[in-house]
Amino acid sequence: MKKTRIMITGAAGNMGSETLKLLRNDLAQCELLLFDLDNENSRRKLKEYEEIAGIKVVYGNLLDRKLVYDCVKDSDIVLHIAAFVSPAADEHPEKAMQINYGSAKNIIDSIKKSGHSNSTRFVNIGTIAETGDRMPPIHWGRVGDPIKPSVYDYYAVSKIAAERMVIESGLRYWVSLRQTGIMGPAMSKIQDPIMFHNCLENVLEYVSDRDSGRLMRNLCIKDISGELDEGFWKHIYNIGGGESCRVSTLEMFQVLYGKLGITNLDYVIDRKWFATRNFHGQYYLDSDKLENYLGFRSDSMDYFYQSYLDNLGALVPVAKVVTKLPGGQKLMGAMIKRTLKKEAIKERGTLRFIEDNDIEKIDAYWGSKSNWEAIPSKLSEMKKFINWDKVIKLDHGYDENKPAALLNIDDMKGAATFRGGECLSVDMETGNWTEKLDFKCAFGHTFSASPKLVLEGGHFCPQCERESWNYKERAKREPFFAQVWNPIQGKEDGREYKKIVSELDVLQD
Structure with missing residues (x-):
């Protein structure tokens, strides 16, 4: 066989x-x-x-x-x-x-x-x-x-x-x-400026x-x-x-450095080096x-923490001894901080964005230069989010309690409206999630997509996706998208960023 x-x-x-x-x-x-x-x-x-x-x-x-x-x-x-x-x-x-x-x-x-x-x-x-x-x-x-x-x-x-x-x-x-x-083990060895793009209050x-x-x-x-x-x-x-793999970036640092004997992260982390959004x-x-x-x-997460310690090897017992000495935490923290700064100052590093006054990147990762300036350097002065268990479940624009087999054209028209657009098709086979329908987005682009792509996948207009990151304007026109923009952006934050490549650029037969 x-x-x-x-x-x-x-x-x-x-x-x-x-x-x-x-x-x-x-x-x-x-x-x-x-x-x-x-x-x-x-x-x-x-x-x-x-x-x-x-x-x-x-x-x-x-x-x-x-x-x-x-x-x-x-x-x-x-x-x-x-x-x-x-x-x-x-x-x-x-x-x-x-x-x-x-x-x-x-x-x-x-x-x-x-x-x-x-x-x-x-x-x-x-x-x-x-x-x-x-x-x-x-x-x-x-x-x-x-x-x-x-x-x-x-x-x-x-x-x-x-x-x-x-x-x-x-x-x-x-x-x-x-x-x-x-x-x-691979993640425990990462040394790259991208680590500073991962916001301290970000979760994974x-x-x-x-x-x-x-x-x-x-x-x-x-x-x-x-x-x-x-x-x-x-x-x-x-x-x-x-559940056992859910952690914020800050909590991860607290555990990792805690295993080296560092309990005061002010010695290690400069709050202003870390992005506050856009990861x-x-x-x-x-x-x-x-x-x-x-x-x-x-x-x-214990598996990762052990991988981290294994990667450090003989440095772990040394760090544990040093951090028990008077001034030891400050000394060890300063050594780690110098190593981290070498990454933050590199190309794509957040500290490089600030030193170069790269406003487009500053706006992307902090919202604005003034937002960054308002960040306290000391981690201990940071106002920390505490409502981690509170769930804000996003509205997908249709009745999700309705059996999938009963999905109809009215559901799709309502979903399209919630996305700032319009379903141009006048009928659909009830319960058919794979047959494409015709749509128009909030910016007037027309396209075809299946209910599966739109409702289950969260995708919508391919042209908007190809052209740019234009989130501030999209949030104004699309109630569906506004749910993931307005709660984490300031009223004046946001700009349009043009994309330099799309799938249309991929060589075809």
Whole structure:
């Protein structure tokens, strides 16, 4: 009997390698096709798999249409994990779009060309960055909330375009899993200016690298065994580790530095170095949906904290001794602070934005120069948010208590109006979430989209998404979008930022 072939893109990456570690134990039920770039890193990480029966390793580029087709045509499940991620994606926007959108397009086109549109399972990995900045008090979110990539976040922009394509692909078996921050050894080693973009009161519901791999493995094996409910497919889900993985950035620092014996963070953190908006993150109201299907959670934030200590190695006991001495916390804090400043002053660093008086970036990350100037330097003087458990559930513009099978044209007209636009279609098949309808947005652009894309995905006008970050004006015209802008922006904050690339720039056949 033919075994199920599972293709894993980005097999040498963080999430891909964890998936591979587990699936290699299931070769009695499946065979694996591992795909990654042909470079020293990939070959080193995948070398041990090259001679294992039931595993085929392919080195190449996902933009090579013929190679992708040759791999996809005989694959039953495609786990598309590979991506060009931030911060590199933000430095090379065109490359990010070419890879993240182009690779997904090549895979979908290959599935269709192979004649397997009704059988191949396509698992797309999206990102929490698609919904962008969700600072308190709107820090609880769910699928269907407005799509809102942070300014300059071209990784998110490219993933949004790819997800839109996946949802509207017409494939029978697709799913888009929006990945959150992946904690583990790799995250514990990050030294990059992007760390200062992550606001101190930002929150994330992380997931571990190991649990991410377990999620992918369980999805495949449950599907192969027939345990995975048919209703799992054709939906968007948030990947999250649950309650034990929910943490604010400040709380994370308190725990990490606390393990070194530093209890006064004034010695370590300069409040003015950290952005106050324009990152991404939220606690999930709906991440249990994926857990209920796939049962993948096992790790808590303690796994990351231990990874951090393991990365520091012999420095940990030294720090613990020093911080117990008189003036030791101040000394150790000053040493750490000097190291942090080296990152903050680099290109893309927040301190660089201030020193260069880069007003556009200052406005993006603080709202205005005056907002930044008003920030106290001492963390202890910071007014801290405390209502973390309070949930402000966003309105999606239609009756969500109504059975999905009863969705009709009136629901769609109301949803379009709530989005500042209009549903131009005069009828629809009741309960049909996949047939495209015609819309006009608040800026007069016309487009077609399915109820699935609009209501479940939170997407709307593709032209507005392609052209710019124009959030202040959108919030004036779109009540739906205003919910994620007005609560965290000052009345005078906001400007339009033109985008320099869209999916229309990706090379086509």
